[in-house]
Amino acid sequence: xxxxxxxxxxxxxxxxxxxxxVARALEGADWARGALFxxxxxxxxxxxxxxxxxTADAEDATQDTFIEALRDLRHLRVPADFPRWVRRIAVHxxxxxxxxxxxxxxxxxxxxxxxxxxxxxxxxAVGPELRAELVLVxxxxxxxxxxxRTAWVLRxxxxxxxxxxxxxxxxxxxxxxxxxxxxxxxxxxVPAPTLMAGGPR
Amino acid sequence: MKPLKTLLGRSTPxxxxxxxxxxxxxxxxxxxxxxxxxxxxxxxxxxxxGVVGFxxxxxxxxxxxxxxxxxxxxxxxxxxxxxxxRVAVGERAEAWFAHGGVQVSRGVVKVTARVGSGxxxxxxxxxxxxxxxxxxxxxxxMEHGVSLVVEEGEVVVRPMLGxxxxxxxxxxWTDRVRDWRxxxxxxxxxxxxxxxxxxxxxxxxxxxxxxxxxLLADIAASGGARRQxxxxxxxxxxxxxxxxxxxxxxxxxxxxxYVEEGEPRLAAQVFERSIALDLPVALQRDARARAAEAWVxxxxxxxxxxxxxxxxx
Numbered sequence: 001x002x003x004x005x006x007x008x009x010x011x012x013x014x015x016x017x018x019x020x021x022v023a024r025a026l027e028g029a030d031w032a033r034g035a036l037f038x039x040x041x042x043x044x045x046x047x048x049x050x051x052x053x054x055t056a057d058a059e060d061a062t063q064d065t066f067i068e069a070l071r072d073l074r075h076l077r078v079p080a081d082f083p084r085w086v087r088r089i090a091v092h093x094x095x096x097x098x099x100x101x102x103x104x105x106x107x108x109x110x111x112x113x114x115x116x117x118x119x120x121x122x123x124x125a126v127g128p129e130l131r132a133e134l135v136l137v138x139x140x141x142x143x144x145x146x147x148x149r150t151a152w153v154l155r156x157x158x159x160x161x162x163x164x165x166x167x168x169x170x171x172x173x174x175x176x177x178x179x180x181x182x183x184x185x186x187x188x189x190v191p192a193p194t195l196m197a198g199g200p201r
Numbered sequence: 202m203k204p205l206k207t208l209l210g211r212s213t214p215x216x217x218x219x220x221x222x223x224x225x226x227x228x229x230x231x232x233x234x235x236x237x238x239x240x241x242x243x244x245x246x247x248x249x250x251g252v253v254g255f256x257x258x259x260x261x262x263x264x265x266x267x268x269x270x271x272x273x274x275x276x277x278x279x280x281x282x283x284x285x286x287r288v289a290v291g292e293r294a295e296a297w298f299a300h301g302g303v304q305v306s307r308g309v310v311k312v313t314a315r316v317g318s319g320x321x322x323x324x325x326x327x328x329x330x331x332x333x334x335x336x337x338x339x340x341x342x343m344e345h346g347v348s349l350v351v352e353e354g355e356v357v358v359r360p361m362l363g364x365x366x367x368x369x370x371x372x373x374w375t376d377r378v379r380d381w382r383x384x385x386x387x388x389x390x391x392x393x394x395x396x397x398x399x400x401x402x403x404x405x406x407x408x409x410x411x412x413x414x415x416l417l418a419d420i421a422a423s424g425g426a427r428r429q430x431x432x433x434x435x436x437x438x439x440x441x442x443x444x445x446x447x448x449x450x451x452x453x454x455x456x457x458x459y460v461e462e463g464e465p466r467l468a469a470q471v472f473e474r475s476i477a478l479d480l481p482v483a484l485q486r487d488a489r490a491r492a493a494e495a496w497v498x499x500x501x502x503x504x505x506x507x508x509x510x511x512x513x514x
Contacts, residue, residue, distance in 0.1 A: 037226070041219050046212040059218060063225045067483050070226075075388045100490050107502055107509065108495075121209040130208070158203030195205070 004154035021077035025070070027044065032106050041066065042085055044090045050157055051094045051150065053114040058112070061093040068093075084164070091150065091168040098146045118157075140190045144183055151176055152183040228401045231483055286322055294342075309341045316438040320356070327380045332357040336370075347376040362406070381405065385416040394424035402426070406433050415451050423456065431458050438474070449478035455490055460495065469495035 016024070016035075024172035044065055048058040069086045076085055101112055119134040126134075127137060141149045154160040160168070166176045188196065206212070219352035268364040276462035294308025303312065303321035314322050314333045321334035327347040329381060336354030342348065349358070355369040360376055368374045381401070384393035397405060402421050406414055422430035434455035440447050452475035480488055489508045496505035 036222070036337065037218075039224055041222065042214055045205070045214040045222070049212045049214070050206060050209060055218075058214075059222055062214075063222050063229075063332040064483070066222075066226055067229060070230075071483070074386075077388065096490070097403055097486065099373075099494065103490070103494050103505075104509070106497060107506060116212065118205070123210040126208055135461060157205040157209070161207065190343070 002085035017080070018082045022076060022082055026073055034096075036070070036082065037066055040086055043083075044086055047087065047158060048090055048094055049116045050118075051153055052097055053117045054112050055116050057097050057117065058114060061090065061097055063094050065090045066111055072158055084130060084167075088168045093152070094150065095146065098150075102146075111122045129192055133190075133195045135193055136192050138186060139182075140187050145161040145167070147171070148186075149177045151179040152187070202395060217440050218403065289313075305340055305342050307342050309339065311337070311339045313337045313496075326375065327382065329376050330359045332359070342380075347381055349374050381420065382413065382416060385420055390423035393420045399424075399426055399429060402429060402433075406436075411437050411440065411447045411451060415454060416455065418451075419459075428460060429457065434458060438471070445479040446481060449475045449480040450484070452478060453480060453484055456488070456491060456495070460491070465495040465498035469499055469501075475506075 016032075018039075020035070021036050025036060035131075041062060045058055045062040045142075048061045049055060050119055051132060052058050052061065065086060067084075068089050076082060089162045097112075110154070117135070118138045119131050122134055141152065144152070147169065151165055154165045154168065155162070156187075162176055165171075165180075166173045169176065171179070190196065206463065208371060213491070218433040248450040281363045288303055289311045291309035291311075292313075294310055295306045302325060303310070305326040306322065310324070310326075312322065312331075312333050314336055320333040324331040324333055324340055326340045326349075327342045329349075331338065331349060333356075335410075337352040337355050338356050339350045339352065341349070342442050347375050349356070349368065350373040351368050351370050353370050355367050357365055357367055359365040359373055381396050384390075384396065394402075397417075397420060398422070402417050406417050409417065413480075414433045417438070418433040420428055420432065421427070423513040434451050438455060440448075455496045456468045456472040457470060459465070470494050472488050476485060476492065493508040495507040497504065
């Protein structure tokens with residue numbers, strides 16, 4: 001099968017910005033839809049992989065995220081906000097999958113295989129001690145409620161601003177802060193001095 | 202402090218993975234388009250039948266005649282001498298005949314009704330109904346409102362909110378109420394709620410199309426009128442003969458509302474109904490998961506298992 005991934009189509013030799021791509025996509029230009037995917041899917045899929053710790057779930061959620069985003073483009077009020085908007089949809093999709101996992105667990109089904117935990121995603125250059133800390137942090141996170149875990153990952157793994165987390169999780173800023181404090185308190189018990197001190201400098 | 206993702210280089214997807222995801226998206230969109238095409242062919246057949254019916258019976262026979270025009274078109278003209286009605290549709294306007302009147306959803310339409318005897322022709326334009334008899338009026342439906350200019354005679358204007366009034370030749374009139382449909386479609390539900398309020402939602406919901414009822418439900422829910430939203434959706438899915446996919450989506454929405462109301466059994470039932478109707482592929486997997494979740498919450502895990510085990514897209 002030939003290559004199906006589309007590439008950004010330059011307009012007059014200049015790669016169009018997100019707002020232009022959204023406008024063209026709304027006019028029905030298929031290449032613009034593909035260009036939006038090409039430009040933002042890598043970051044979205046990486047985010048979903050880190051959130052869900054499963055490559056299969058991340059792939060699935062990325063597909064659903066872009067189907068929803070491209071279908072609902074006309075609801076995007078500020079076209080230039082596409083990256084932020086699509087990330088918010090991605091976080092919603094991650095939540096759906098967390099909910100499904102919880103349900104499957106309640107019904108006694110085996111859990112989703114987690115093949116993309118923090119330690120598994122670490123670069124080759126990450127040393128064994130830090131990798132061991134990542135294992136502990138991952139296990140501690142898995143014991144936390146979904147909202148706390150997601151808020152912590154968005155803040156400390158992804159580097160989201162608090163307002164972005166509040167927007168993505170549809171929570172108030174105060175609630176986000178409370179969830180982060182709760183997660184941080186629980187993780188403080190984890191013997192991961194390098195990571196808890198703010199990670200490697 | 203650097204975010205931890207800087208250490209997690211292996212989370213970057215490969216090109217092959219992205220290729221696979223994009224191919225999946227195209228495949229699912231293509232399935233949706235196939236459905237649209239089939240629907241389009243069905244509508245096309247109805248349209249053809251409607252045109253023939255209209256030419257034969259004129260406006261006295263209430264038939265649906267679509268007139269999505271790309272250039273100025275005289276729809277009626279001399280084909281309906283008994284009523285003397287002519288409707289000219291402007292470029293990029295959308296208008297059609299329905300229920301013995303004219304519906305305008307977008308753009309400019311000029312209505313000429315030369316004969317004054319009999320019931321006036323009713324033009325529904327956005328939030329406004331205009332009764333035209335022995336008059337010439339130009340009606341424009343804009344994104345956030347409706348305006349009209351009376352060139353000859355006089356017309357009676359009935360805005361959805363507010364009293365009816367007569368507008369005479371030479372005068373123009375603009376609906377000060379913003380078009381709730383345009384607002385809702387643009388995602389400005391709170392503003393649409395501010396325009397309508399509970400009474401306006403009730404008024405607009407009476408006899409509304411299925412699409413309008415789902416929009417109104419969204420608006421009511423955004424204003425905290427959850428029971429009103431549920432009532433609209435319950436009514437929407439109960440009407441047989443409307444489009445199955447639209448009903449399926451309305452049933453799915455209703456399931457979400459029931460979940461919010463803490464009614465898992467009702468939610469599970471309507472999620473199941475949405476699946477039994479023609480729910481778009483993109484929503485089917487989610488509807489199955491939600492049906493299962495709702496049955497668990499309703500204390501019936503065996504029924505939930507059915508949906509988890511069911512093959513799906």
